[in-house]
Amino acid sequence: MGLTKQSTGTGVLDSVLRIEHNIPGSKVIALAGNPNVGKSTVFNSLTGLNQHTGNWPGKTVASAQGKIKHKGISFTMVDIPGTYSLMANSAEEEVARDFICFGKPGAIVIVTDATCLERNMNLVLQTLEISDRVVICVNLIDEAQRKKISIDYKELSKELGVPVIPTNARSNYGLDKLMDAVYDIAIGEPGTRPVSITYDDEIETAIKILSPRISELAGGSLNARWVALKLIEGDASLLKSLNEYLGLDITKDEALLELLDTVKEKIFNNMDPGLLRDRMVSGLVHMAERICKRTVHFQDAHYDNMDRKIDRILTSRVLGIPIMIGLLAFIFWLTITAANVPSEIIASFLFRIEEHLTAFFIRQGLPGWVHGVLVLGIYRTVAWVVSVMLPPMAIFFPFFTLLEDLGYLPRIAFNLDNFFKKACAHGKQALTMCMGFGCNAAGVIGCRIIDSPRERLIATLTNNFVPCNGRFPTLIAIIAMFFAKSHLGALQPVVSTLLLTGIVVLGIAITLFISKILSKTILKGIPSSFALELPPYRKPQIGRIIIRSILDRTVFVLGRAVMVAAPAGLIIWVMANINIGGYSILAYCTSFLDPFATLIGLDGSILMAFILGFPANEIVIPIVIMSYMSSGSIHELGSLIELKELLVSNGWTWVTAICVMIFSLMHWPCGTTLWTIRKETQSWKWTIASFLIPTLTGIIICFVVAGTARLLGLGGFQGL
Amino acid sequence: MNNQYIPLNSLPIGKKARVKALVSDGNLRRRMLDFGLISDTLVEALQKSPSGDPVAYHIRGAVIALRSEEASQIIVEPTY
Numbered sequence: 001m002g003l004t005k006q007s008t009g010t011g012v013l014d015s016v017l018r019i020e021h022n023i024p025g026s027k028v029i030a031l032a033g034n035p036n037v038g039k040s041t042v043f044n045s046l047t048g049l050n051q052h053t054g055n056w057p058g059k060t061v062a063s064a065q066g067k068i069k070h071k072g073i074s075f076t077m078v079d080i081p082g083t084y085s086l087m088a089n090s091a092e093e094e095v096a097r098d099f100i101c102f103g104k105p106g107a108i109v110i111v112t113d114a115t116c117l118e119r120n121m122n123l124v125l126q127t128l129e130i131s132d133r134v135v136i137c138v139n140l141i142d143e144a145q146r147k148k149i150s151i152d153y154k155e156l157s158k159e160l161g162v163p164v165i166p167t168n169a170r171s172n173y174g175l176d177k178l179m180d181a182v183y184d185i186a187i188g189e190p191g192t193r194p195v196s197i198t199y200d201d202e203i204e205t206a207i208k209i210l211s212p213r214i215s216e217l218a219g220g221s222l223n224a225r226w227v228a229l230k231l232i233e234g235d236a237s238l239l240k241s242l243n244e245y246l247g248l249d250i251t252k253d254e255a256l257l258e259l260l261d262t263v264k265e266k267i268f269n270n271m272d273p274g275l276l277r278d279r280m281v282s283g284l285v286h287m288a289e290r291i292c293k294r295t296v297h298f299q300d301a302h303y304d305n306m307d308r309k310i311d312r313i314l315t316s317r318v319l320g321i322p323i324m325i326g327l328l329a330f331i332f333w334l335t336i337t338a339a340n341v342p343s344e345i346i347a348s349f350l351f352r353i354e355e356h357l358t359a360f361f362i363r364q365g366l367p368g369w370v371h372g373v374l375v376l377g378i379y380r381t382v383a384w385v386v387s388v389m390l391p392p393m394a395i396f397f398p399f400f401t402l403l404e405d406l407g408y409l410p411r412i413a414f415n416l417d418n419f420f421k422k423a424c425a426h427g428k429q430a431l432t433m434c435m436g437f438g439c440n441a442a443g444v445i446g447c448r449i450i451d452s453p454r455e456r457l458i459a460t461l462t463n464n465f466v467p468c469n470g471r472f473p474t475l476i477a478i479i480a481m482f483f484a485k486s487h488l489g490a491l492q493p494v495v496s497t498l499l500l501t502g503i504v505v506l507g508i509a510i511t512l513f514i515s516k517i518l519s520k521t522i523l524k525g526i527p528s529s530f531a532l533e534l535p536p537y538r539k540p541q542i543g544r545i546i547i548r549s550i551l552d553r554t555v556f557v558l559g560r561a562v563m564v565a566a567p568a569g570l571i572i573w574v575m576a577n578i579n580i581g582g583y584s585i586l587a588y589c590t591s592f593l594d595p596f597a598t599l600i601g602l603d604g605s606i607l608m609a610f611i612l613g614f615p616a617n618e619i620v621i622p623i624v625i626m627s628y629m630s631s632g633s634i635h636e637l638g639s640l641i642e643l644k645e646l647l648v649s650n651g652w653t654w655v656t657a658i659c660v661m662i663f664s665l666m667h668w669p670c671g672t673t674l675w676t677i678r679k680e681t682q683s684w685k686w687t688i689a690s691f692l693i694p695t696l697t698g699i700i701i702c703f704v705v706a707g708t709a710r711l712l713g714l715g716g717f718q719g720l
Numbered sequence: 721m722n723n724q725y726i727p728l729n730s731l732p733i734g735k736k737a738r739v740k741a742l743v744s745d746g747n748l749r750r751r752m753l754d755f756g757l758i759s760d761t762l763v764e765a766l767q768k769s770p771s772g773d774p775v776a777y778h779i780r781g782a783v784i785a786l787r788s789e790e791a792s793q794i795i796v797e798p799t800y
Contacts, residue, residue, distance in 0.1 A: 084754045084755070085750075085754045087750060087754070089747060089750045089751065089754065115781075116780075116781035116782050117781075118756070118780050118781050119755075119756065119780050119781050119782040122754065122756065274745060274746075274749065277750070277753070278742075278749075278753065278758070281753040281754075281758065282758045282759070285753075285756045285758050285761075286758075288756070307783075308766060308767070311766070311767055311776070311783075312767060315767060315769055315770065315776075316770065317768065317770050317771075317772070318770075320769070320770035321770050414769050414774065414776065414785050415769055415770050417769060417773075417774050417785070417787065418769065418770075418771035418772070418773050418774070419771075421773070421787060427774070427785075427787075451747065527787075527789075529744075529747070529748040529751065529787070529789070529790050530774065530785075530786070530787045530790065531751050531752075531755065531784055531785070531786055531790060532774075532784070532785045533782055533783065533784055533785075534776055534783040534784070534785055535782075535783075536783075
């Protein structure tokens with residue numbers, strides 16, 4: 001597929017394999033499964049907070065690892081990418097297959113969805129072909145009960161020859177039994193007798209001819225029958241992996257090659273390997289069908305009527321897109337109206353502490369610059385970051401996670417796919433954009449779900465047009481300050497919501513527009529194939545959502561912001577307080593940036609803040625505030641109203657506010673995101689492109705907006 | 721209408737059909753096979769997206785959305 005090692009995710013696998021060797025005495029357990037079967041919930045429930053994951057743990061885009069102790073044994077759970085198959089059709093499947101094959105897991109847990117078991121059976125059977133250390137976890141049994149689907153687990157276990165454990169990970173049901181089964185398999189001999197998939201006679205004969213020689217070559221480290229199948233099918237990526245992980249180049253073995261040639265010629269008459277694969281898949285599908293017919297019973301033939309009814313509304317021709325925008329706007333409205341009050345409470349609390357700190361420093365007789373650096377520089381910036389960021393995040397994240405948990409996000413991709421097709425991009429780009437709401441770096445990693453390299457690059461280069469959680473509070477704070485109650489009365493929350501929704505919709509429109517331009521210029525091509533599963537809707541677990549979204553996302557993001565804010569606060573203070581020739585360094589910098597910044601509706605301090613905010617966008621507004629305050633106009637700020645006065649006294653108008661919001665939406669990605677793009681694309685060219693594209697777009701749009709406002713004499717531009 | 725083969729994208733919403741052939745090859749064909757779309761698999765057209773394309777299909781207990789380009793490469797025999 002022309003993909004580099006890192007971009008296909010095998011780089012991730014490398015680290016997984018290394019970790020295994022680093023922890024002697026800890027058994028590695030692989031967690032596999034189709035996408036959308038609640039695999040992450042199983043993983044989270046088992047490992048609790050004892051895990052290290054990426055920025056957006058809701059969806060598995062790279063392998064996450066966690067630890068769990070059961071019966072005195074410590075296990076390392078590895079959450080491998082969700083896939084439908086192990087035939088290495090995509091980067092994820094290759095990672096999953098390689099880990100199952102070569103990662104030497106003590107046990108493999110395959111998480112399946114009780115409501116569509118047959119669909120999951122493909123992966124189960126393919127895994128059983130490779131390994132006998134398998135436990136089947138039939139998850140979401142509460143949903144199956146609700147839909148009156150009954151499953152004979154004992155019979156299923158007998159059919160498959162491995163343990164089958166019913167679970168409901170969201171309420172922790174069955175997980176103990178699951179770990180018991182994992183324990184039994186991982187410690188000592190597995191004692192399972194996995195079902196052997198029988199193919200048609202020709203394929204079976206071919207396997208019999210090839211497998212003895214493969215056994216001789218590979219020893220006990222691989223399932224010879226399975227490798228024989230892959231040889232017949234001509235799976236080049238497996239041969240590559242065999243060489244890479246086992247140092248085994250079986251294509252160099254003359255005896256085996258001879259046998260393979262005989263098989264291809266005599267048995268299959270040099271048939272197209274693609275057709276052979278069809279026959280193999282048919283074997284698997286028929287087997288799955290047979291097993292499920294015997295073990296799964298649908299008492300209600302219309303078990304999924306409710307899902308279809310909901311789909312008919314949420315993806316309807318007339319209502320689909322309005323409902324989508326309405327939901328987004330509703331969450332924004334809740335965030336904006338509810339974040340105001342806690343923001344002010346936190347701000348006034350933290351600034352009371354600042355007074356105490358100041359008093360303490362004076363009592364101790366410490367020099368003024370120590371107080372300046374620690375309190376006015378570091379503490380104050382961190383305090384601003386916390387009070388501006390925390391409330392909107394703590395409100396927005398749980399609601400967004402709720403939509404994710406309900407199964408609504410794939411419907412967004414379904415609704416929007418045609419727009420992406422017209423932009424010659426992939427419908428799954430809508431999903432990577434949703435991930436971008438959480439963190440653009442996670443969104444960029446999420447682009448791995450798009451198979452076509454061209455479309456993946458488009459999604460990567462445009463992900464930054466979705467405001468991440470670092471920029472959301474910036475947007476919300478500006479809206480809250482600038483479109484304050486005094487101006488608009490009761491309409492204020494409505495106007496704020498519309499503004500924020502408008503900004504996000506603008507981001508989506510720009511994404512489509514830029515995708516189209518890319519498709520017509522440097523990334524020419526036609527849209528590739530698109531197939532997306534719309535999983536069943538699920539009853540969300542409210543408590544779990546709140547805990548996870550606050551712990552995982554809010555605390556993580558806030559922590560990162562604080563870590564970046566502290567040194568940035570220090571730099572700002574130092575720059576504002578070291579004078580050369582009567583002016584501070586900060587003044588030199590801002591006045592240097594000022595002419596250009598004014599041209600695009602900002603000012604020197606704002607542009608400076610965006611530049612200093614490169615490590616993390618969260619700190620842009622706090623730096624703007626610090627920079628204005630250091631010029632000495634106002635020193636005590638308790639509320640957003642006072643904050644607004646500070647901005648206005650520094651020349652902000654509503655046009656400035658709009659331009660800052662647009663520039664926040666469209667400027668260079670943060671350091672983490674750029675670094676991730678470099679890693680994912682393996683190319684400085686595309687990293688630079690992903691820097692320039694949003695930046696130039698933002699500059700052009702801000703220039704047009706500011707210029708138009710100036711021409712029309714709007715917004716009192718004389719201040720700037 | 722029986723015994724008449726049509727591409728899946730012309731199957732009306734709410735109607736069912738049996739897969740007769742896949743005309744795609746390479747990666748797309750593998751994807752289709754992953755969904756269990758082998759000969760004689762029953763498929764139902766469920767729902768169009770707001771702009772008419774893609775369309776959601778019921779395939780072996782799962783709901784899969786396919787663009788018309790992909791669906792047109794699946795030849796089916798309507799069961800109505």
